[in-house]
Amino acid sequence: MELQFLGTGSGVPSKERNVSAIALKLLQEINSIWLFDCGEATQHQILHTSIKPRKINKIFITHLHGDHIFGLPGLLSSRSFQGGSDLLTIYGPKGIKSYIETCLHVSGTHLTYPISIVELQEGKLFSDDNFTVYCKLLEHGLPSYGFRIVEHDRAGQLLVDKLKADGIQPGPIYQQIKENDLVVTKDGLEIFQKNYIGPKKRGRVISILGDTRATERNKSFVENSDVLIHEATFDNEKENLAREYYHSTTTQAALLAKNSFAKELILTHLSSRFQDDDIPRLLQEAQEIFPNTEIAHDFYQKSLPQKE
Amino acid sequence: MELQFLGTGSGVPSKERNVSAIALKLLQEINSIWLFDCGEATQHQILHTSIKPRKINKIFITHLHGDHIFGLPGLLSSRSFQGGSDLLTIYGPKGIKSYIETCLHVSGTHLTYPISIVELQEGKLFSDDNFTVYCKLLEHGLPSYGFRIVEHDRAGQLLVDKLKADGIQPGPIYQQIKENDLVVTKDGLEIFQKNYIGPKKRGRVISILGDTRATERNKSFVENSDVLIHEATFDNEKENLAREYYHSTTTQAALLAKNSFAKELILTHLSSRFQDDDIPRLLQEAQEIFPNTEIAHDFYQKSLPQKE
Numbered sequence A, B: 001m002e003l004q005f006l007g008t009g010s011g012v013p014s015k016e017r018n019v020s021a022i023a024l025k026l027l028q029e030i031n032s033i034w035l036f037d038c039g040e041a042t043q044h045q046i047l048h049t050s051i052k053p054r055k056i057n058k059i060f061i062t063h064l065h066g067d068h069i070f071g072l073p074g075l076l077s078s079r080s081f082q083g084g085s086d087l088l089t090i091y092g093p094k095g096i097k098s099y100i101e102t103c104l105h106v107s108g109t110h111l112t113y114p115i116s117i118v119e120l121q122e123g124k125l126f127s128d129d130n131f132t133v134y135c136k137l138l139e140h141g142l143p144s145y146g147f148r149i150v151e152h153d154r155a156g157q158l159l160v161d162k163l164k165a166d167g168i169q170p171g172p173i174y175q176q177i178k179e180n181d182l183v184v185t186k187d188g189l190e191i192f193q194k195n196y197i198g199p200k201k202r203g204r205v206i207s208i209l210g211d212t213r214a215t216e217r218n219k220s221f222v223e224n225s226d227v228l229i230h231e232a233t234f235d236n237e238k239e240n241l242a243r244e245y246y247h248s249t250t251t252q253a254a255l256l257a258k259n260s261f262a263k264e265l266i267l268t269h270l271s272s273r274f275q276d277d278d279i280p281r282l283l284q285e286a287q288e289i290f291p292n293t294e295i296a297h298d299f300y301q302k303s304l305p306q307k308e
């Protein structure tokens, strides 16, 4: 599982930072990639990575501001061009469907793969064998959502060496041990699962919030995230401006990470007014509150190792 | 007057060639820039040029395929962000209006400047003090237009030195000479304009065609162009494919240039299947028919000097 930031700016692209998009690479887990937001030229950014558009099978749109969606029609077309044939599901606020349909219709674009467009409602978005994803309305003037991606815990591995040492040979019984707390053999041998199973693998929790004002209401939604990805459009001293424009500051994002017991915080969606020189100062503002903070840059990749 | 190619690929962007956009810089003539097509990431390309989005006051869309329009909403937004306040007029095929309006509406984009959207009909598009622009339907499956930009001829300059030498001193009379074939002074002196005016400056003619199949019907529209800009999606041997997909080959574009008495031909809209290595061969195919051919690359700039 890796995160790769494809666009870490806000509002308009600059030479240094493109507009918003984040890839969550789940190649080892489910051989697919999820994309969060799709600002203009996201497909161009992808050309400079190892990401294959046909591997993207879910796109989550936090909100409909142009810097988060204007790359979507182009990416959909290119995925077609490059021979994608698997279903692509797009989640986004109400309006996403008419936006996509108008763009595809007007441009005469016929996709080579089926798409499903799901307009968001707060709560559980879906749950499958591996993940449950929740979404929540934030505060951004127009509907903007956060996503909480919860990987399911996985059972520990069967301790084959120990089983063999105790004289229990491979066979259908191994599956029975995996599935039952206690197995009694024909010979009356009692096998307790707990003696032959390694520790459970705890699932990871990733919270990716769309643009939002700082609000107490976001806290419980992101609680205990392994990684919290949060906007930081403004620096600490611009708290009033941030409030007025429904955005957050470095410090406000760090406070949320701290108060929600996040393990790591990654800041993104930086205003184009900031230069490279400003980054250390912005980082320091956040780290004073929440030390385990990073500021993303375009193409920044972050591994999220499995937890034990 | 300069042309600058911002995207010279076709269908999908590649690392080498972005999708279609051409800037016609009329800074000396009318202090503005016209844009022809606006594929995704045109605004990103512009970041690497001296073009200021607020100077763009006309955008001509040849046709509604995604590789020609998906950069439009982002460019309109950024022009706003960068403080544009002058009217922007967008010309495009029927459907352009609902596309732009949906994109702006869904994304909650409020522009800081007025826009006027004109849906194209064949014939004269407009005529102002400096230019007359015509458009014509080409053959591309869906409506695709070509534009013929005709700069008006300009009167020659007043030969001030000669006037003075002949004892005619500067004053309101100079303006009278400019405006009348013959001026008779109070003293009865007859001043013939033709003796005191330099040669007329012939206006330039630039033809920019959208995607099109080769057809005899395009010839009279582009006749006598100083520069003809034409697509060359396929190489000569792919004539059948070109026909099937409503595109042209290098050779077909060159034949049109030759038969319409163009002075120069610039090829663009190259298939992403071509590599840099293929360019000399493509160029040769065209030059065998029409020697004064060039193949554009992204950011290629071409001066169109004033004619005498």
Ligand SMILES: [Zn+2]
Pocket (backbone or CB within 6 Å): A010, A011, A020, A065, A067, A068, A211, A269
């Ligand atoms: Zn944003």
Ligand SMILES: [Zn+2]
Pocket (backbone or CB within 6 Å): B010, B011, B020, B065, B067, B068, B211, B269
């Ligand atoms: Zn095209």
